[in-house]
Amino acid sequence: VTIARVALPINAEQAFDYWLPAGLEVKPGSVVRVRLGRKALLGVVVACTEDSAVDAARLAPIDEISPLTPLPADVLELAGFVAGYYQAPLGLALALALPPLAGGVPARRREESPLALTVAGRAALSQLAGRSSIAAALHAQIAALPNGLTIDERKQLSVAQRRVLSQWRKAGHVAAVPALRDSASVPQLNLDQRDAAAAIIGKLGTFAPFLLQGITGSGKTEVYLTAAAEAIARGGQVLVLVPEINLTPQFEARVRAALPSATAVSLHSGLAAGDRRAAWQAAYDGTAALVLGTRLAVFTPLPRLALIVVDEEHDASFKQQEGVRYHARDVAVFRARQRDVPIVLGSATPALESWHHARQDRYQRLLLTTRASPGATLPRTIFAPDRDARAQEGLGSVLLAGLRRCLARGEQALVFVNRRGYAPSYKCTACGWEAGCPRCSARLTVHRDARQLRCHHCGHIEQLHAACPTCGNIDLLPRGIGTQRLERALASALPSARIARIDRDSTRRRGAFASLRTQVEEGTVDVLVGTQMLAKGHDFPRLTLVGVLGADNALYSADFRATERAAALLMQVAGRAGRAGLAGEVIVQTDFPDHAVYRALATDDYDRLADTLLHERKIARLPPCAYVGLLLAQAHARADVDRFLGAAHAAALALEQTDAGVEIFSPVPALMARRAGFERGQMVVQSNRRGELQRFLTRWRATLAAVPSSRVRFAIDVDPMGF
DNA sequence: AGCACGCCGACT
């Protein structure tokens, strides 16, 4: 009897053996449905053997082989690497590589996308000219519209044509593509861009990591797309990773405009399961020439992979913060090496990890030094005191004057404050009491319209107190500035301005973000107020003034990456100003204009800041100059956390006796010591060598499993984003 | 991950 070893998506190390009923066939990579206990699970076959360590009588059969195509060998290997490197069970890593397989029919979304020919459809349908005049006419019409047949155009079709269209759709000859706002032509590349693209193209077919560093607006996307077009023209597939789903539609439109004949698919968690599955299959079959997605897309099977692009590679959302804590950029680099293809990491403000690699010539740095759009210049930066502004709802006189000038010119402004809600604190003026979350070590945020206090970490909500719970005083004041408060302040200071707020609260509804974007593009908005949601990748041509409030807050964070992150965010926000030929201005309210972060912003010199920060990391033995593993533990009772981490610490010290080269730090409370009712603690282990840390973590994890950890949940975070 | 088996406090 053939026995299949199956890795299951559960938090357990071992794989489980099942016997294969006669007539069924599996190989490593096959996706199968099996029973574990009384639960049916989908697992991945990792090996086929003849015998099992488990009694034959106790073995259960494989219930069903999934219709899903088996995972290819390189994806199995990739999942194996991720499981090993990030100290996660193989079954959980493999689960990341599977498309959603929910048995249920995916919720049918409202049909709004144009239908366009797929690669397969183009080949299959070009031969039907003689067979049916209806089909031939329809084919001619679709072929003439590379951007697809819109809904309106489809309404014009005859019933017979619509019937044919729906058959083609089922057969995969046509597929939905996102609507294009306009079919912009591929822009001319400037010299920098041409050189960069040529360097990448020159390395097609070999592993070559590039750091494409270009100031905001310098046209990194055109470089990616030029290299992608060449890779596709040579018959390859391209994988493009972007940090957030908000960015994919925009990027997708540019891909379709630049590469109208290539089939591009999107892959991110915002898609309906069926669409995701279809995109996955198109990538697997090789019919999709370009796959655009968020971090989970890094596992997509791509038989003819030729190029990987990671856009905004410094972005923290590439790191998964739960479950398998992988970093999609780093996994992408592994994959590029594994598949012998070039990888382009693009950013205006590279992560210090990538910067470090570039400084050591492990990554080739490609620089884009000028703004791509003709006439676009870099914005002028002005600093204004933030302290003075606090009395006026955060809006200082310098910024206000700048806004008035901007509006008088008929241009748009963006005011950035990285806090949603009305105010981040609610305080008693008499005794100093401050509203705190009962379940987290965090302050509650005032949401004035809803008359609520909300915790942004656990979702706790309470009604706004009328009086101080400790002293009875009725003078309770919101302190600090959030987007809602800023929106009100702007409305009263600039009564004629049309103001729009963009943050998680205002864009919660499906499509809200896109509709706000459209308003900005159409010029029906004068002033945008928002959080970092606004900072990323959006190109608003009429926007010439960027104001930044509360920027200093980001510098107070205890997290070792705070400065790096603050600089990246600031430079990104500032880059929204003056992208299309109009002079831009950035007004930053800060009480520390001499801080290195602001100097870097004013002189547009990220390189110097990066070198300074890298030097600091080297001295402090912090990433990327050292390799770190973080053990995170949480439990309802602090004593349980302490006991567990104490045991883990002792175990680590014992291991370290035999495994030199790893430094063990004492357990400490987590940066947020209490969250959602859990007490949280952590401890750091650090090494100068990745391999030594890896060996240590593997042995340590084995001992941790044996530590009596009742009531404690723990996780190992390799290459943590902060601690 | 579920889910059952197994030892110590408040109830019909």
Added chain:
DNA sequence: GTCGGCGTGCTC
């Protein structure tokens, strides 16, 4: 005297 708390361990 039981019912039930979750702590521990197994599932192929």
